[in-house]
Amino acid sequence: MAGSQWELPPELCCRPMAFVALTGLDVTYNAVHRAIWDAFCANRRADRVPISFKVLPGDHEYPKCRTKRTSYEWYIPKGILKTGWMNKHLNLVPALVVLFYELDWDDPQWKEKQSECATKVEIVRTSLQGRNTKVAVVLIQKKTPLPPGEDLVASERASSLCNACDLSGKSLFVLPHTDHLVGYIIRLENAFYEHAQTYYYTEIRRVKSHKEFLNKTTHQLLFVRHQFKIAFFSELKQDTQNALKYYRTAYSLVHELRAHETNMLEIKTMAGFINYKICRLCFQHNTPLDAIAQFRKHIDLCKKKIGSAELAFEHTAWMSKQFQSFGELFDEAIKLGLTAIQTQNPGFYYQQAACYSQDRKLMAQQLCQAGAICPAPDPLDTPTRGLEFYGQRPWRQGHQSIDPPDAEKERTGILALQIKERDVPHSELIIALLSNAVAQFKKYKCPRMKSHLMVQMGEEYYHAKDYTKALKLLDYVMCDYRTERWWGLLTAILTTAVRCAYLMANIKDYMTYCMELLGRASTLKEEQKSRIEKNLFNVLKNEVPDPEPECEPSGASAAAALWKDCMALSGPEFSIEVQDYVPFIQCKARFLAPSFHVDQLIRLQVLLRVDCPHPVSFNKLSVSLSNQVYNQWCVLESSGQDKICLSPGETSCFSFNFVAKTQDVGKKIEMTGIELMLGSGRWVFLSWRGAGGDAASAHEALQASRLSRPRGHGTEAWQEGDWDSLTIQHSTMIISRIPKISVQLSHQPPALNNEMYCITLTVQSQEEGVARDVRLTAGLKPGQDANLSQATHVTLNGAQVCDASDPALLPDIPLGDLNPGDKVERCVYVRCVSTGPRVFLFHVAYSINTSVDGQEINCNCHKDETVTIETVEPFDVSAKFVSTKFEPLERVVVDVPFVLMTDLLSSSPWPLLLHSSSLQLVTMTTCVPQPQSQLEQVVLQTGECASECFCLQCPPNADGNGTVATGQYVISWKRESSSPDTPLVNTTVPLPHILLENVPLYIHAELPSFGRVRETLPVRYHIENRTALVQEVEMAVEPSDAFMFSGLKQVRLHILPGAEQQMLYNYYPLMAGYQSLPQLNISLPRCPATHTHTLRRFLPQRIFVKPQGRQLDDAFIAAA
Amino acid sequence: MADEALFQFLHSELIQYIYKSGGSGETENGKRITKLETMGFRVGQGLIERFTKETPRFKDELDIMKFICKDFWTCLFKKQIDNLRTNHQGIYVLQDNSFRLLSQLSAGKQYLEHAPKYLAFTCGLVRGGLSDLGVKSVVTAEVAGMPACKFQVMIQKA
Amino acid sequence: MAVCIAVIAKENYPLYIRSVPMQNELKFHYTVHTSLDVVEEKISAAGKAMADQRELYLGLLYPTEDYKVYGYVTNSKVKFVIVVDSSNTSLRDNEIRSMFRKLHNSFTDVMCNPFYNPGDPVQSKAFDSMVSGMMVQAS
Secondary structure, eight states: GGGGGGGHHHHHSSSEEEEEEEESTTTTTTTHHHHHHHHHHHTTOTSSSOOOOOOOTTTTOOEEEEEEEOTTTTTTOOOOOOHHHHHHHHHHOSSSSEEEEOEEEEEEEHHHHHHHHHHHHHHHHHHTTTTOOEEEEEEEESSOOOOTTTTTTHHHHHHHHHHHOOOOGGGGEEOSSTTTHHHHHHHHHHHHHHHHHHHHHHHHHHHHHHHGOOOTTHHHHHHHHHHHHHHHHHTTTTOHHHHHHHHHHHHHHHHHOOOOTTHHHHHHHHHHHHHHHHHHHHHHHHHHHHHHHHHHHHHHHHHHHOOOGGHHHHHHHHHHHHHHHHHHHHHHHHHOOOOOOOBSHHHHHHHHHHHHHHHHHHHHHHHHSSSSOOOOOOOTOOOTTTOOOOOOOOGGGGSSSSSOOOHHHHHHHHHHHHHHHSOHHHHHHHHHHHHHHHHHHHHTTTTTHHHHHHHHHHHHHHHOOOOHHHHHHHHHHHHHHHHHHHHHHHHHHHHHHHHHHHHHHOOOHHHHHHHHSSSOOOOOOOOHHOOOOOOHHHHTTTTTOOOOOSSOHHHOOOOOOOHHHHHSSSSSEEEOOOOOSSSSSEEEEEESSSEEEEEEEEEEEEEEEOOOOOOOOSSSSOOOOOHGGGGSSSSEETTTOEEEEEEOOOOHHHEEEEOOOGGOOOOOEEEEEEEEEOOOSEEEEEEEEEOOOOHHHHHHHHHHHHHOSSOOSSSOOGGGGGGGGGGBBBEEEEEEOOOEEEEEOOOSSSEEEEEEEEEEEEEEEEEOOOOEEEEEEEOTTSOOOOOHSEEEEEEEESSSOOOSSSEEEEEEEEEOOOOTTTTTEEEEEEEESSSSEEEEEEEEEEEEEHHHHHHEEEEEEEEEEEEEEEOOOEEEEEEEETTTSSBOOSSEEEEEEEEEEEHHHHHSSSSSEEEEEEESSOOOEEEEOOOOOOOTTTEEETTOEEEEEEEEEETTTOOSSSEOOOOOEEEEEETTTTTTTTTTTTEEEEEHHHHHHHHSEEEEEEOOOOEETTTTEEEEEEEEEOOOOOEEEEEEEEESEEEEHHHHHHSEEEEOOEEEEEEEEEEESOOEEEEOOOOOOOOOOOOOOOOOOHHHTOOOEEEEEOOOHHHHHHHHHHHO | OOHHHHHHHHHHHHHHHHHSSOOOOOOOOOHHHHHHHHHHHHHHHHHHHHHEEEEEOSSSHHHHHHEEEEIHHHHHHSSSSSSSEEEESSEEEEEEEHHHHHHOOOOTTTTGHHHHHHHHHHHHHHHHHHEEEEEEEEEEEEOOSSOEEEEEEEOOOO | OOOEEEEOOOTOOEEEEESSSSSHHHHHHHHHHHHHHHHHHHHHHHHHTSSSOOEEEEEEEEOOEEEEEEEOOOTOEEEEEEEEETTTOOOEEEEEEEEHHHHHHHHHHHHHHTOOOSSSSSOHHHHHHHHHHHHHOOO
């Protein structure tokens, strides 16, 4: 790359490491040596000492050491730092030379080998004459050494070898060639490292020692040089703290040098080098703020040191490089773990570097005349193909005085540099830097910074005539500026883009950019817009547009040729999606209502407005709808040559109407796109997705809505100035025609559980034509609790109680046709078998012919009625068991009659007709065969109660002791108001369970219904033995005040199993009124559990005793 | 105190004015409430711009609500909101036990049916203020007995 | 004194930009636009990290070689950006603050103007002349 003049030399940028030369190794042919060398080279990670090893032949010639100057008195330095110096100490002059020699302690030819080794050491020493470089010897041995001190031969021969080679004991090493090679090598290199450290230490001392000979007037350059050298040696010694200190001193010294035009470049070059070193070390020491501060100081100091005005581009190039290098250092530090922040990241430095490169390009364009020819001989050529000192001019090397030695040479030199600069691919450099910066800003969340850099990259590509790349970048960022509404910036980018498109003769892009530049987002002046509009119209006429201003003439003429070809070749039509731009024609479309009935005309408007300076005419406007059938109605085409014209700043409204298809009822119609055809000779379709709008319209509408200023009066009208608040209505619903029928329901709520509830539906047509095919769907409205559909049944047949097979919803019951004014009535029966509310739906649908806008259509209408009906229980039934004495029973004694009493309490708001009731008994039998229902034909009003009683008996064979079911009570009923043919509803009520009981002895008394004072009252007790055993019974009658009696007062008798014994007593009442009968005490010695009390319940306790009356009374009573 | 009285009288007159124009009916009434609310919105936008000139940047939504309850309310109505509650999911209830614009009307349920129009402007003020601070919301008011009043702010997440 | 003063809407589009000298206008637009990256970062960081540092004045956003860019954000998230020349070292932080305060006051007046619809570009003459007073006078 031609920028290499400004690249930092690699010897500066690398990390200095101690240089150790290895000799006596034959790495090509000797496998052992190869293994040793590999062990030195392999795995040089951070944990190994920083040494750079190099294998050199034993007779290698090291750079000659110049004879040391004894006095600086007459010495005038010719430059600050020699170009070869750093490399010399990195790669040429070793800190230590190690001689490898294969020799075992017990070698048979020890003497010979010892002297050979000494000779080799001598050769190396001679070559290093005058240097402080140390020499060490490593003996490669096949045998594993014995522990120190044990091998007496070894220590003796070692000291003799040291003597022979003039080595200190510390410089002789043994490398046994055994399994643990790497371990030995690491120990060896650690020892080498110590030697190297010592070497660099001496070197530093040596350089420092010169200081006393220097004077401030003539040796200023040397001050810098020496400080730099000390610092560099410190680095080699890995003493980075001191290195930093000396570099800092060197840096301040370099700025103390007297700067003038001839040495400016040298000073800046050295300052740049030292600055680089300082920053690098600061990052290495993890003090990035120091690095940044140093760099800022450096830039501030050097910014104004421009040097020769004719070579001003050199300064910007150098500045650019400074920023770039710092950015790279920063970036490298980040890779090693440093954290950067948004406002302090390498991107800024790359950006600034790019910025200086851009300046460089401008200056190069200004300073380097195109026509100049390179002078011969080339003043930039030097005999050695290089410079002796960094930063000097090739044509006057070593020259340090203020004025150039030869004005003519100076002139040609400058000219040569200018010519060279002309060939530098500036754009390439700039783009590379910018793209580095982009990567950084992306990383540190600076999207806008990134966009800006991408714009610059795009512009640079434009300058480099790579229009495709330029447009790609510009297109990409345009979007960001558009969404952020930075119109000024967008316009600037578009201006560049339109130039690119022009120069490439890319018709579509060219038109797209022109359209946006003419739009309301463009900040161009009116005359510029006029020019662009003229160009746009030219293209629409298939003519070549005028070149964009600021295009260079040669490019423009090439472009004109391209355009001619394009005009002839490319297809005459294409379409441009404008939705995502801010085009010069704005479009908003709307349906005039969010919904239309199918028998209405569907109306929509397309509103257009142009923002360019001159009127625009178009050929065709078409709207696409989600159902393409309608598209044919939404086209506006200019007839012949008359085009439709849009005037700037005015809103033009185009209305379309169409009739919806009846099958689209219930569907949504959406506008899917709008197309506007422009042109004559070349046709372009501007297309909007949906119902128009563009990248800016949403925000404009929002702003307009915030305005509290009064606006148009209705939604239909809009006012001229109020374009922004016009809202888009991109879709409309087609809904069914409003039905002109009435649907009435008559019924008597609530519904009673289980009944056939009758709802009478009356449909009357108010249509003007015949309503055909009227259909009714009736029943439970779908979407309610799922259980309800199991508990609801609907039928049209009211003569029969419906069952579970009847559905909850009866669909599509045909009702025939309805003439205008006709009425039809239907009864729908609903049976609800659970209580609670239900919603019922009555949906009447029909079809009718009608006309819309003169067009006959057949449309389906429907009307829905819903009604919520509550279902309640018609009555409550309660049942209880009592004894024949009407005393509540807890248990029923087997084979003893008892009474079942039922109460039926009406809770229906409507009177109920009870048709009959019956018992369905289990276990029990009735005492009376086929008892007739006592409730037959009873009408029960709300709150009234109907009771019945049944005498039942448990048959003797029933298994006593335990609960048994008694059966069910069935009531047949209906509403009193219902018609005679309405079926009866049977409601079955389960009867309660009852406990059965067996008694061993059953006793019952036979006595008249009343007694009379002083008249005999015969009472016969029947005692039955219900066991299979003979029972012994003890009976006694207790005396009573109210009665006298005759009969056995106390008796003991035996009753055979299943037999009955009768006891007759004649009671003789003494007092009138309710009297307690004399108590009968019975006991069963065999069944102690059965005693008087348990038996007494069967017996009457009291009797009514009439007073003694007259004859007449008796007759009367007898009659009763 | 004159400025405060002025605001109250002007506010009542504003309502009178809005309610005298146009027809009657449910939709008309809604439109007038909206109109008052919109006016409040614009005023709120301007006011908040002025009131927040000296305040530090707000930490979060709650911080903003506290500002509305304290500083904003004090500037407008010479008292703070008595109680601020939130479900931490974007609903805030601001309770003013003696709302300045209602305190002249009644102390109880008399004229309760007129309360909405006396609150619409304030709802707009709050919504406008919040909107200017970057919080989109819907503000409604509720009165059980005057002059106490609850404003409910429902934040609309973008 | 400033070389460019900008008012940026809550949604980050420009409400007002004035700069001197006029030929560099585009560059200033870019400078202001890119500075929004830093503003956004500062605003978002303010919520979590710097609970105490909730000043409206955001300080120096970032320095470029030629300019220093300062930022300020109102509670309504309207941003003010002031660009000053890097060479102008005499300008102290306090002066920048007072410039922002003046801007804010004047902007509040704009907001309270019934003829201004919040979100529209600022076209107030009063605001304009206040800004002119803070700009470097082209001599």
